[in-house]
């Protein structure tokens with residue numbers, strides 16, 4: 001019951017940070033293999049007026065064009081999605097996710113949001129319990145939630161990991 005994760009990272013992020021994120025993800029999820037690939041953001045997803053990148057376009061570029069699954073893209077630029085001023089991250093369940101470190105100053109926050117997005121990759125939705133899968137609309141809420149999964153999400157995760165394992169071949 002394990003899966004392979006591809007970590008993409010914006011080359012402007014220090015490698016040490018990428019390394020710490022991977023260690024933290026391995027503590028929470030059954031990841032058996034990680035490929036780590038440097039990937040700068042696509043220039044045509046930058047909105048000059050907003051001074052932000054379009055997170056949805058970035059995510060779609062990997063899912064629709066490159067047909068990738070189980071990837072987490074770590075970036076340090078500010079992201080938005082249509083209708084929202086900014087996002088800490090965004091995901092497409094069973095495909096992949098992006099986390100932006102732009103508004104997450106501490107390592108603890110970067111790790112927490114990376115765990116949250118990885119949970120989405122493995123099919124978890126938002127959770128109302130005391131849980132890392134809580135939705136956070138601002139930095140206070142993101143700061144307040146724990147960096148661990150609640151029991152319900154842990155149970156669901158095990159079921160989802162089993163499904164992923166069965167679908168492998």
Ligand SMILES: [Zn+2]
Nearest residue numbers: 116120126135
């Ligand atoms: Zn979320």
Ligand SMILES: [Zn+2]
Nearest residue numbers: 127131150153
């Ligand atoms: Zn939960």
